[in-house]
Amino acid sequence: MDSSELQPIFDFVNGLVPFNQLQPESLEWAARQLEIAYFPAASHIVPLSDDDRRLYIVRSGAFEVRDKEGELVDRLGEGDYFGYPSLLSGDEISNSVKVLEDGLVYQLPEECFSELCSANREFSRFFNRAYARRMRHEGRFKARSMLTTSRLSSLMSSDPITIDIDQLVGEAARLMSQHRVSSVLVQEGEQLVGILTDRDLRSRVLAEDKGPFTRIADVMTTAPLTVEPETLVFEATVLMGEHNVHHLPVTRNGKPVGMVTSTDILRSQSSQPLLMMGEIDRQTHIEGLVNLSKRIPMLLQNLISADARAEEIGRILTSVTDALTRRLIELAQSQLGEAPMDFCWLAFGSQGRQDQVACSDQDNGMLLAREPDSQEAEYFSQLAKIVCDGLDACGYIYCPGDIMAMNPKWRMSLKEWQQRFSSWVNSPEPKALMHASIFFDMRAIYGPERLFDGLQLSVLELTRDNDIFLALLTGNAMNSRPPLGFFRQFVLERDGSEVKGIDLKHKGSAIINDIARVYALSAGVREINTPKRIRQLVDLGVINRKDALNLADAQEFIAHMRLANQGRQFEEGQKPDNYLKPGAVSSLVRHQLKEAFKVVDDAQSGIRLRFMRAY
Amino acid sequence: MSSVPGLTALARWRLSRRLNHEAEHCAVPWLAAYLASLADLLSLPVSQMPLLAFDLEMTGLEPSVDEILSIGAVPIDGPRLTLTGAWHSLVAGDTGVGQSACIHGIVDQDLQQGTKLERALVELFARAKGRWLVAHHAPLDISFLTHAIEHLYGINVSLPAIDTMALEHRRLQMTQQPWVEGGLRLAACRQRYGLPLYPAHNALMDAIGCGELLLAQKSAMQPASVIELLQ
Amino acid sequence: MDLQTLTYIIVGATFALYIGIAIWSKAGSTKEFYVAGGGVPPVMNGMATAADWMSAASFISLAGIVSFVGFDGSVYLMGWTGGYVLLATCMVPYLRKFGKYTVPDFIGERYYSQAARTVAVICAIFICFTYIAGQMRGVGVVFSRFLEVEVDTGVYIGMAVVFFYAVLGGMKGITYTQVAQYCVMIFAFMVPAIFISVMMTGHIFPQLGFGSQVLDAAGNPSGTYLLEKLDGLSTQLGFNQYTEGSKSMIDVFAITAALMVGTAGLPHVIVRFFTVPKVKDARSSAGWTLVFIAIMYTTIPAVAAFSRVNMIETINGPESTGVAYETAPQWIKNWEKTGLITWDDKNGDGKMFYANGEQNEMKIDRDIMVLATPEIADLPAWVIALVAAGGMAAALSTSAGLLLVISTSVSHDLLKKNLMPNISDKKELMYARIAAAVGVIVAGYFGINPPGFVAAVVALAFGLAASSLFPAIIMGIFSRTMNKEGAIAGMVTGLAFTSGYIVYFKFMNPELNNAANWLFGISPEGIGFIGMIVNFAVALVVSRMTTKIPDDVIEMVEGIRFPKGAGGAQDH
Known part of the structure; x- marks a missing residue:
């Protein structure tokens, strides 16, 4: 046949x-x-x-x-x-x-x-x-192993050492030792034509009895294997193994733009959060923690370039902050001695919600099991000072609103905290409520669960079904609206004549956090993390499943856009902010973004209808 | 439709008796073996039913006058056609190809290499052993086969087969879809199930096409018993 | 510039103002919270509440009713003012402590029963419908006059405007829009009143003019007091003496009481008290509200009297023999187009004459009084246009609030809480809008076929509130033994009794609607008071016969009245 x-x-x-x-x-x-x-x-x-x-x-x-x-x-x-x-x-x-x-x-x-x-x-x-x-x-x-999802652009050295093909080997060797690199890229004009490595110098120059006056063209590896900045670290690893090379020039349109070595890849893995948290726990001095915290921007950058879920990134970064905080508390205690009573270290706001990103300021407080006497109060004052100073040194700057454990106002006994919350809930003033909203996103970072539960449960007891409080909270959540105009066009933030773009944080993520908080407090939900709050609200039948899925998707999408935007700004050497210029993304993304903001708008109408009885 | 369980069981019993009877009285050993293998199949669930989709290319439509030119067949096991088992054979006949050559693209020269009809039949039924035959417009192909067997061995045999065209006809009637002239042709039937277009008229590709159509029909009809398909 | 153009411009300008404020306050709200730090000042909130409060009924119709029926009309003034005081002092502080935002929510929680809640929701919807029907009539009158169309067409136009305002506009519930509405309203009401007061009595304050002597042609006090003159005119023309009532004492009492307690059950006003964060502020803003309501309410009797005198004099002429129709002032011709004034030349003398009984040739709808007053007094065109804008503001602010209550009650309380718990936000919003549309249509129907004048229709709404919700709220706060069975039975019988009585006299047998046939001589406007007593009685009896109220609810009720610990926290 x-x-x-x-x-x-x-x-x-x-x-x-x-x-x-x-x-x-x-x-x-x-x-x-x-x-x-x-x-x-x-x-x-x-x-x-x-x-x-x-x-x-x-x-x-x-x-x-x-x-x-x-x-x-x-x-x-x-x-x-x-x-x-x-x-x-x-x-x-x-x-x-x-x-x-x-x-x-x-x-x-x-x-x-x-x-x-x-x-x-x-x-x-x-x-x-x-x-x-x-x-x-x-x-x-989904954030997978860093190795498999991050791109080379996140770890390549971006100013490759290059040399012209007409140069001699001696000049190349000098250049390499001057820059402490193990290879040099050979260019003809702007184009990459070869690579000369340590190993080439050994095996093709010295071993062959050639001198420094040998032409590079004679000993270099011609037409080396190259990769692009978008190549996955995973792919690069495979290529290196397959071809038994340790240097991969990164090119764009034939022009060298970077260089990746097997060492770079190894090092990139060490900024993985788990390893980092292990290291944090091993530090015995604040200096060590400060040094470690310098890796956080890199970690964020890796996670962003890996296209990890924004929700995961927030959780990972927050868990690093948590670990730092805990270690600082332990170090402080080893310095000051055991605490005279049970206490909890409370994190508010983004750390509470586990959606921290880069350069957050610290929002924290301390919950004491009982009223301290003056000696005990002094102990906690010192403890808080050490931890807050330590966090500041690690890059978590002092809270501009002074919501920190080192402020005696936010270092209270269980009873005082309960009273404070009771006043927020029972006679809510808009200004107090603006502050209070971050307090309602509180989580214990350190300390006995029982103590924290005592506070959280009593707060939820106060807020649950308290319609007047919820109506005011909802009113606060209405203060900013998604940046969509009447004709569903984007409304851009301006600073004088300068167009700053769409404020993804305040006009997007923050609103969704507000919405989830209102619902969670109305139903007595103990979760703090926004996506978790939403999931639990669905389970309790407080919100419709479809609405919840939409809201969770919008949350992820907007947060993702914000991180991706910051990642891009970081790579371009700009200071990361929350403003996205609509022109910087494709029309498809703009469309998706509008959809996401529409969801936020709908959800806002939803709480307005439910808690304020208005639309 | 014999969707009534009792009737299905009865029909299955009758078919099994008939097949056993024919197998016992069949003088041609390979044919008897084939028929006997079918009787055992009746107890298998439809989803596991082994099948052989086949197609014949003939010089015309009249078994008593026209001859088989080529045979193509592909086995179907469970949900899959397996191309490793695909088989195609040209058949050497007495007469020339004549008119239909342009339809089939087979010229006399090819046929010189063709197998003798008897050998082709033996091979076909060896491959079909333990499988139900499937063809598009099966009565025509079956009548060529039975005619050939009668011609070669002088015996009359009745061969059960699944006819994808009859199935399609029945399905269209049941769903009251209108069909147009030529709407029951293989290509037209396949189109209704979103199956790709194959250039027509090569016995093996047609057999494959027919087999794929049967898979689609099976999933659309969800028959409870092979009896439903055989009718 | 003719009157019509001017009206368009001024009404348009006020609308632009409201929208502008809405946009401004939306854009600036975040900053404003940080800078001002204290939310809305009590004075502003007072004005906003007053705007909610003073509906088209107050603005358009109240002066008309007082003007036509004299002393009897003052029951509305007393009832509504008293109701406000009752609400602000006796109920809101307790409801606030209870932490419930709406009346049905309070009743549902207090009577630990979804059924009680649903009954309360139905009562609330019923009340709002009646109330809004009165507003629609008012809007219709405004539109019909200034677009020079039939009053029915005016109602249709009003329906559309109110619907869009309530459903599509984003300016409801924004305090500063309400403040602007109050300003427009009070300005529109006071300017003509002051003008006329100066013209007729020489006093700038209409309240003083009301009790002064009328000026003669030369501008000197003529020696006759305004009310004397009015009494004289009234008796001469066969009306009751203006300062004497025609209603029986018990009826006046019942109407006043019904209006007073009914106020407490009005769902759209209570919410406004909760938007002020602190109890202290709530108290002072309630005080301001009272001041702002008083400014208008005290002017009403004066406006009523001025316009009555003016009207009679312009129709009947100085000698009280009538004025020839050909020489009739423009305002009569204008209002004839709306069908709200008709002239029937019975004696064929070609002269108009207004009186009580056989001689009367004029039919004048009371609801036109406030709107027509500036025209009757021959005030400049811009004043007349301003009054139109004020009328619009009054009708819009109240009806938007009411529509909101109707639609959110239907979508949230009835549908989401009872029938479709798993409905999505979008669907809920859609149903709310549908409910608003239905609300407008039903209200429009009653606006076209009114069972009474604007103020009277609104009075019915108060009667319904008095007989259904008020007792449930009061017993919810002050009784430790009232249970859900009692409350539900009370609300149902109260509502059924009152609405049955009203329907019987107003719709089924309007010819029997006179004192002789009334129960205890109480008119349908006042029957809410009896309904309230029935409600109390039924509730008490039923609660005695049924199960005891659960302990945790008793604790809750005691907590409302004697809050432990919370009081200290309140004043932080």
């Missing part, structure tokens, strides 16, 4: 990258291994089994890939593949594939896929790239 009987199937497969890279015999062999299955939309999902892995090739119809949480990962049509991630990684299949339109799918059994991968490099590289891309895409929704 010759191939002509299956010609339409060969033709189809041969039209697909990377199958078109295969030798005709391999292609024919592969095509004959195919199996064909039909998936009607009515069947909803494509049954995938770990025992029976295949490469799936969509012949007709439409499918979508969703991850465990149900987040959309990819949409597939004719000629697209699925099933390769688990074939490559050997991991359990975690994604599910939904059938959108009736479709025919060709399937290549696992052995056959492996056979092709090992026989053809192009073939295997294609799927590895696709896998990396997929991971990167998933990373947008």
Whole structure:
């Protein structure tokens, strides 16, 4: 039998990258291994089994890939593949594939896929790239291991040491030792033409008995393997391993823009939050903590460039702050002696909500088990001073509103705190309430849970179903509105004549936090983190599931835009702020952003209707 | 429709008896073996039913006059067609290709390499063993097969087969969809299920096309028993 | 510039002012909170509450009623003022401590029952409907005069304007918009009153002019006091003496009482008290409100008397023999177009004549009095236009507030809390808007087919509130034994009794609507008082016969009256 009987199937497969890279015999062999299955939309999902892995090739119809949480990962049509991630990684299949339109799918059994991968490099590289891309895409929704999702741009050295091709080896060596680097990039004009490394100097110059007057062109590695700034760290690691190199020039349009070494990659992993928190706990001096905290901007930058979920970034950064605070308290206690009574260190505002980003100021207080006598009061005063000063040294600047444990006003016994909250709730003044809103987002960072519960539960008891308080709180939450005009155009913040852009924090995230807080206090929800509050409110039936999902999505999207914007500003050397210029993003993103703000607007109308009885 | 359980059971019992009977009285061993293998299939659930989609290319539509030119077949196991089992064979006949050559793209020269009809039949039924036959407009293809068997061995045999065209006809009637002239042709049927267009008229591709159509029909009809498909 | 253009300009300008304030306060609100730090000052809040309070009924109709019926009309003044005092002093502080934002929420919580809550919601909706129907009539009158259309068409236009104002405009509930509305209103009311007072009595303050001598043609005091002159005119023309009442003592008492206690059950006013954060501020802003209401209410009798004298004199002429229709002043012709003044030349002498009984040839709708007064007194066109703007402000501010209560009650209290708990925010908002639309349509219907004059219709709303919600609130605060069964039974019977009585006399048998057929001689306007007593009685009896109130509720009730610890915190 010759191939002509299956010609339409060969033709189809041969039209697909990377199958078109295969030798005709391999292609024919592969095509004959195919199996064909039909998936009607009515069947909803494509049954995938770990025992029976295949490469799936969509012949007709439409499918979508969703991850465990149900987040959309990819949409597939004719000629697209699925099933390769688990074939490559050997991991359990975690994604599910939904059938959108009736479709025919060709399937290549696992052995056959492996056979092709090992026989053809192009073939295997294609799927590895696709896998990396997929991971990167998933990373947008979920922070994975840093290694797998961050991009080279986040860790490459951005001023590569370059030398002209006409220079001599001696000059290159001098340059390298001057800049303490292990390699130099060789340019012809602006274009990268080669690389000269320590190893080249050893093996191709010294070992060959050549001198410093050798021309670089004779000993360099020509046309080195290069990567782009957008390449994933993961991909770079794979490439280095595959080609046994330790230096990867980063180029854009052939021009060198950076350099990544295997050392850079190793070091980048050390800013991973878990490692960092471990290190924090090992520090015995405040100086050590201050040094460690210098890595926080880098950590944030890595997380941003990894497209991690904004919610995760906030939680990760907050957990670092928490760890620093806790360690400072422990260090202070080792200095001052054991505390004379139980106490809790309270975090308010963004640290309380676990949505801290870079350069937050500190908002904290202290909750004491009972009224202290003067000696005890002095102890806590010193403790608070040490911790607050330490936090300031670590980059968490003093609170401009003086809401800090070192201010005696915010160092109170349980009874005093309860009274303070009672006055906020029972005779709420707008100004007091503006302050109070951050207090209602409180979390104990240190201290016995029992003590904190005593405060939190009594506060929630006060606020629950207290309609007048809730109406005023809602009124406060109405003070800023999403930046959408009457015709749904963006309303930009201005500073005099200068257009600053859309204020993503105050006109977006902060409003959503306000909304979640109003609901949470109305229902006595103990969660503090906004997305968690929203989830629990749904479970309690306080808000409609659809509204909640919309709000949570809007929260994530706006926060993500804000972080991505700050990441971009950081990379461009500007001071990060909360203003997004609509021109800086694509029309699709602008559209999504409008949708998100519309959701915020709707949710605001929702609390207004519910708690203020107005619309 | 024999969707009534009792009737289905009765029909299954009758078919099984008939198949056993025919197998016992069949003088041709490979054919007897095939028929006997079918009787065992009746107890399998529809989802696991092994099938063989096949197609014949003929010189015309009249079994007594026209000849089989080529045979294509592909096995279906559970939810999948497996191309490793795909088979295509040209059949050497007595007469020339004549008129239909331009339809099939087969010229006499190809047929010289063709297998003798008998060998082709043996091969087909060996592959079909333990599988129900599936074809688009099955009565025509089956009549060519039975005619060939009668011609070769002088016996009359009745071969059960699933007809995707009849299924489609029935489904259209049930859903009261209008169909147009030619609406039951393979390509037209496939289009209704969003199946891709294959260039027509090569026995194997048609067999594959027919097999894919059956998978689609199965998922749309959710038949309870193979009896429903055979009718 | 003719009157119509001027009216458009002034009404337009006031609207632009409200919208401008809304936009300004929205944009500036965040800063304002930081800078001012104390929210809205009590004076401002007082004005805003007064604007909510003084509906189209007060502005347009009250002076008309007083003007036409004389002394009897003053029951409205007494009742409403008294009601305000009752509300501000006896009820709001307690409700506030209870932490409930709306009356139904209070009743639902206090009577630990969703059913009680729902009954209260239905009562509230009922009351608002009646109230808003009165407002629609007022808006209709304003539009009909100044667009020179039939009053029905005026109501249709008013319906559209009110609906858009309430549903689409973002300016409700913004204190400074309300303040501006109050200013427009009071200015529009006072300017013509002062003008006429100066012209007729030489006093700048109408309140003083009311008790002074009328000026003669030369501008010197003529020796006759205004009220003497009015009494003389009235008796001469066959009316009751202006300063004497025609209603029985008990009816006057009942109406006043019903208006007073009914006020306490009005859902849209209570909320306003809660927007002032501190109890102390709430008290002082209530005081200011009273001042601002008083400015207008004390002027009403004067305006009523001035316009009565003016009107009779311009129609009947100085010799009281009538004025030829051809020489009739422009204002009569203008108002004829609205159908609110008609002339029927019974004796065929071509002269108009206004009197009580056979001789009368004029039919004059009372609701036009305030609007027509500046025209009758021949004041400049801009004053007349200003009055139109004031009338609009009065009607809009109140009806927007009421529509809000109706629509949020339907969408939130009835639908979300009872029928569809899992409704999305957007749907809820949509239903609220639909409810507002339905509210406007129903109100419009009653505006076109009114069961009485504006003030009287509004009085009915108060009667309903008095007989249904007031007892439930009072017993909720002051009784430790009132249970849910009693409260529900009381509210239902009170509402049923009162609305039954009103429907019987106002709609089913209007011909029987006179003192001889009334129960205890009490008119439908005052029956709310009896309804209230019925409510109390039924509630007490039922509560005695049914289960005891749970302990935690008793504790709650005691907490309202004798708050422990909270009092100290209040004054921080």
